[in-house]
Amino acid sequence: MNIFLTYLDKFIASLNTIANNGDINLPENLNGLIVELPPKKLQADISCNAPLILSKINNKESLNLANFLLKKFQEDFEEFEEIFITKPGFLNFKFKESFWENFLFTAIKEKEKFGSKIDKKKKYNVEFVSANPTGPLHVGHCRGAVLGDTISNILKFNGNEVVREYYVNDYGNQVDNFTKSVFFRIKEILNNENFPENEKDLYPGKYVADIAKNIIDKKKIKNFQNLENIFENLKKSSIEESIALIKKNLKLLGVEHDLFTYESKLVNEEKVEKTIEKLKKKNFIYSGKIEAPESKKNNTHELREQLLFKSTLFNDDKDRAIKKSDLTWTYFSSDLAYHDFKIERGFDELINILGADHAGYINRITAGVSALSDRKKKLTCKVSRLVKLIKNGKPFKMSKRKGDYITVEDLINEVGKDAARFIMLSRNSDVELEFDFEKVKEKSKENPLYYVQYCHARICSVFRNLNIKIDSEIKIKDKVFKLDKYEREIIKKISEWPKCLAISQNKLEPHRIPIYLYELSTLFHSYWNLGKEDKAYRFIIEDKPGSAKKMNLLKLISFIIKSGLSLVGVEAPTKM
RNA sequence: GCGCCCUUAGCUCAGUUGGCUAGAGCAACGGUUUUCUAAACCGUGGGUCGGAGGUUCGAAUCCUUCAGGGCGCGCCA
Numbered sequence: 037m038n039i040f041l042t043y044l045d046k047f048i049a050s051l052n053t054i055a056n057n058g059d060i061n062l063p064e065n066l067n068g069l070i071v072e073l074p075p076k077k078l079q080a081d082i083s084c085n086a087p088l089i090l091s092k093i094n095n096k097e098s099l100n101l102a103n104f105l106l107k108k109f110q111e112d113f114e115e116f117e118e119i120f121i122t123k124p125g126f127l128n129f130k131f132k133e134s135f136w137e138n139f140l141f142t143a144i145k146e147k148e149k150f151g152s153k154i155d156k157k158k159k160y161n162v163e164f165v166s167a168n169p170t171g172p173l174h175v176g177h178c179r180g181a182v183l184g185d186t187i188s189n190i191l192k193f194n195g196n197e198v199v200r201e202y203y204v205n206d207y208g209n210q211v212d213n214f215t216k217s218v219f220f221r222i223k224e225i226l227n228n229e230n231f232p233e234n235e236k237d238l239y240p241g242k243y244v245a246d247i248a249k250n251i252i253d254k255k256k257i258k259n260f261q262n263l264e265n266i267f268e269n270l271k272k273s274s275i276e277e278s279i280a281l282i283k284k285n286l287k288l289l290g291v292e293h294d295l296f297t298y299e300s301k302l303v304n305e306e307k308v309e310k311t312i313e314k315l316k317k318k319n320f321i322y323s324g325k326i327e328a329p330e331s332k333k334n335n336t337h338e339l340r341e342q343l344l345f346k347s348t349l350f351n352d353d354k355d356r357a358i359k360k361s362d363l364t365w366t367y368f369s370s371d372l373a374y375h376d377f378k379i380e381r382g383f384d385e386l387i388n389i390l391g392a393d394h395a396g397y398i399n400r401i402t403a404g405v406s407a408l409s410d411r412k413k414k415l416t417c418k419v420s421r422l423v424k425l426i427k428n429g430k431p432f433k434m435s436k437r438k439g440d441y442i443t444v445e446d447l448i449n450e451v452g453k454d455a456a457r458f459i460m461l462s463r464n465s466d467v468e469l470e471f472d473f474e475k476v477k478e479k480s481k482e483n484p485l486y487y488v489q490y491c492h493a494r495i496c497s498v499f500r501n502l503n504i505k506i507d508s509e510i511k512i513k514d515k516v517f518k519l520d521k522y523e524r525e526i527i528k529k530i531s532e533w534p535k536c537l538a539i540s541q542n543k544l545e546p547h548r549i550p551i552y553l554y555e556l557s558t559l560f561h562s563y564w565n566l567g568k569e570d571k572a573y574r575f576i577i578e579d580k581p582g583s584a585k586k587m588n589l590l591k592l593i594s595f596i597i598k599s600g601l602s603l604v605g606v607e608a609p610t611k612m
Numbered sequence: 613g614c615g616c617c618c619u620u621a622g623c624u625c626a627g628u629u630g631g632c633u634a635g636a637g638c639a640a641c642g643g644u645u646u647u648c649u650a651a652a653c654c655g656u657g658g659g660u661c662g663g664a665g666g667u668u669c670g671a672a673u674c675c676u677u678c679a680g681g682g683c684g685c686g687c688c689a
Binding site for chain 1: 614615616617618624625626628629630631632633635636637638644645647648649650651652653654669670681682683684685686687688689
């Protein structure tokens with residue numbers, strides 16, 4: 037139950053009634069109307085800006101209008117203990133205790149499901165990671181991986197259908213170079229031939245030798261004399277090994293995709309031709325020339341006629357090449373085919389999680405989706421910005437030279453899955469993230485993950501001591517339901533949880549969840565410590581549970597933390 | 613040269629569709645433990661929201677412009 041949305045609807049209904057009686061005028065739409073949390077100092081639960089929005093069209097001072105609406109709302113609603121006006125013309129509402137009592141007991145029935153909204157179920161495709169199958173994942177891939185995974189979790193939590201997809205770029209130069217690299221490592225192992233370290237475009241990493249060894253051991257290929265003869269087979273095996281490695285890495289992060297789609301498959305099935313043909317029919321393909329970028333100093337650019345896609349019609353800054361000079365497809369054209377394949381599968385929403393270095397690609401591929409779907413489907417791209425690694429207080433630069441390359445495996449071994457995920461997700465993905473190994477490993481308040489988990493563990497300890505199962509019904513009846521200022525603050529915070537989840541989904545911003553959980557935990561820890569000063573604030577009084585109000589508040593907090601952490605992909609320990 | 617993103621307290625950052633006196637944590641200083649988990653709590657100080665204009669009843673948020681930082685930019689994927 038999102039009280040902000042509920043009361044937005046209720047106020048709109050009320051305003052409509054008032055308008056129908058001819059007492060006020062309403063504009064065409066009430067888009068600017070909001071119901072939100074008032075500033076802390078105000079001692080109110082929700083506030084509404086109706087008088088400010090409506091003052092112009094009614095030609096009235098907003099404070100006058102506020103006075104008028106205040107009286108109307110007092111007549112229309114009985115759940116408010118108090119309604120008052122603040123400065124330019126806000127209406128502030130304070131709920132009666134009975135409202136919160138009802139809220140608490142309704143919410144508790146939903147358990148971990150509290151906060152999910154299932155209004156319009158949609159079918160989502162979330163494509164993420166999609167790293168080239170040329171080696172294991174490194175730290176840079178992590179952020180996108182946990183971002184995509186968590187966005188998918190949130191969408192599912194809210195009742196949507198989600199397919200998590202990985203696009204394997206197993207076609208083109210890079211996998212060919214990778215295959216060559218594997219070949220040289222095989223020769224190195226079998227014949228003691230040196231790996232050509234200085235040859236450009238090869239993959240020198242140690243893992244390539246491991247892959248080479250696996251391929252030799254599996255004996256699918258018998259004779260490694262001539263690369264040309266075995267190239268296709270070797271490529272297939274090399275990619276298989278890479279993907280196995282990547283899947284293993286993803287598992288360490290707690291990420292599992294539903295579907296791996298291979299670029300080579302689309303190429304082999306002539307899906308690319310078909311897609312380009314489709315675009316030709318729609319008149320989005322033409323033969324033309326594109327300029328090189330200004331900055332390129334060496335003027336080796338050959339201005340030549342080639343097949344282009346009119347992405348400029350859809351907000352891109354230049355048209356994009358469809359075929360290379362050797363007449364094979366560009367990466368972009370097979371990606372168009374891939375997205376056409378997504379469109380054909382009938383998703384309502386397409387989401388791509390891209391790394392920072394691919395941000396420049398967004399316009400052309402969203403243009404492609406618009407063109408292919410006649411603007412009916414929208415592709416939303418979310419960029420995960422760089423992770424700035426800090427080790428021993430200093431920035432740690434990764435380079436592709438072997439040695440100073442941190443893989444997912446290294447990361448998980450060092451800080452663990454939970455800490456890695458929680459910290460990676462605790463910042464807006466639009467912003468560079470500082471990832472300090474020492475801080476992430478710390479087991480104290482310095483580390484927000486432990487702070488939140490500790491909150492859950494503390495609540496569990498209360499129920500453990502009482503010998504009550506945390507999800508069983510509490511059978512106490514309070515004589516009076518009365519919230520003090522601490523409890524009121526907590527329940528208000530709880531009422532923000534559905535809103536937090538809704539925004540996280542709408543804006544694809546999961547970082548709001550760790551931040552919310554941290555804030556909720558802060559309130560809880562303060563509340564807990566009150567019991568040190570004043571025994572009335574204990575949850576266990578003479579071996580018996582305190583009031584139903586208190587016990588249910590605890591339960592609800594623990595449910596939220598548990599479900600919030602599970603969305604983020606992190607354990608909620610019952611004991612620490 | 614062009615595009616995208618960022619600039620909020622000493623540091624790391626919150627702050628949906630503009631809203632009321634801009635919020636946390638860390639660091640600094642001072643306190644709390646025979647008591648349900650101190651991996652915790654309480655208190656104190658700290659800000660022209662990068663600069664300048666503009667739109668608005670109202671701007672950290674929108675527009676223009678300048679400065680600083682990051683990431684990209686031909687048929688690599």
